[in-house]
Amino acid sequence: MSGQRVLYIEDETEIGEWVKQDLEGRGYRVTWLLSGDGAVAAADEADVVILDVMLPGLDGFTIGQRLKQQRSDLPILMLTARTSLDDKLAGLLFADDYLTKPFHPEELAARVDVLLRRFGAAAAQPVLLGSLRIVLEENRIVDTETGREVSLTQKEHGLLALFLRHPNQILTKEQLFEAVWGEDFIGGDNTLMVHIRHLREKIERDPSKPEHLQTIRGLGYRLKR
Numbered sequence: 001m002s003g004q005r006v007l008y009i010e011d012e013t014e015i016g017e018w019v020k021q022d023l024e025g026r027g028y029r030v031t032w033l034l035s036g037d038g039a040v041a042a043a044d045e046a047d048v049v050i051l052d053v054m055l056p057g058l059d060g061f062t063i064g065q066r067l068k069q070q071r072s073d074l075p076i077l078m079l080t081a082r083t084s085l086d087d088k089l090a091g092l093l094f095a096d097d098y099l100t101k102p103f104h105p106e107e108l109a110a111r112v113d114v115l116l117r118r119f120g121a122a123a124a125q126p127v128l129l130g131s132l133r134i135v136l137e138e139n140r141i142v143d144t145e146t147g148r149e150v151s152l153t154q155k156e157h158g159l160l161a162l163f164l165r166h167p168n169q170i171l172t173k174e175q176l177f178e179a180v181w182g183e184d185f186i187g188g189d190n191t192l193m194v195h196i197r198h199l200r201e202k203i204e205r206d207p208s209k210p211e212h213l214q215t216i217r218g219l220g221y222r223l224k225r
Helices: 013-025 040-041 060-070 085-092 105-124 152-164 174-181 191-203
Strands: 004-009 029-033 048-052 078-082 097-101 128-129 132-135 140-143 214-216 221-225
Touching: 004 013, 013 029, 013 105, 013 221, 029 040, 048 060, 048 105, 060 078, 060 174, 060 191, 078 105, 097 105, 105 128, 140 174, 152 191, 152 221, 174 191, 174 221, 191 214
Parallel strands: 004 029, 004 048, 048 078, 078 097
Antiparallel strands: 128 132, 132 140, 214 221
16 A cells, blocks of 8 residues: 555644654655645645544534545544543544554554545445446446436535445435534534435335335434435
8 A cells, every 4th residue: 555645633742742753764755634624625635644533623524524524535544632432422423443542553544544435435436226336436327128228416426425435325314414514413404314215216116105214203214225
């Protein structure tokens, strides 16, 4: 993986210098930021992100959600001293791995390597959903039975990417809205429902009787695969 680009966001200088030096010694090119300022712009040039939760200004959860909204194909490793289950679940809604402090540099490097290999393989292998052939990184969906190409909006793409990363898992309205829109969900707001309906119209044979994107009454939605 030599030469691949790591965006590292960490405000503790001692830890930051140590991690940066270790990763560069392994051949990675590291961009280290002390806060989330400039993270979205820097992510354009990154192959993987290592993101601390506790940061000045915007916290890591908010920054991570924004990065995934911009690039759903960018792997994110959350790095934090928080160990509660709720924090881990909140992070893993958008992040692809979660490592708690203190950690050993060998483990961090190994997890980064796994993410790069996993996402590299995912980019080369399309996802099949019924008759649909989905290549998320190219925002390309083709119905293999009819040859019809399906075009998604940015938000629809974000929702589908999130569902595909959590197949057969119930995601609440709050989780979906916060991950894709980057804002708190307000009860009574039908924005999410409208986007779910539009997404169903594009990926379901019969949107009124969805086979894949299911409503779990009182809980949220689930993508059945």
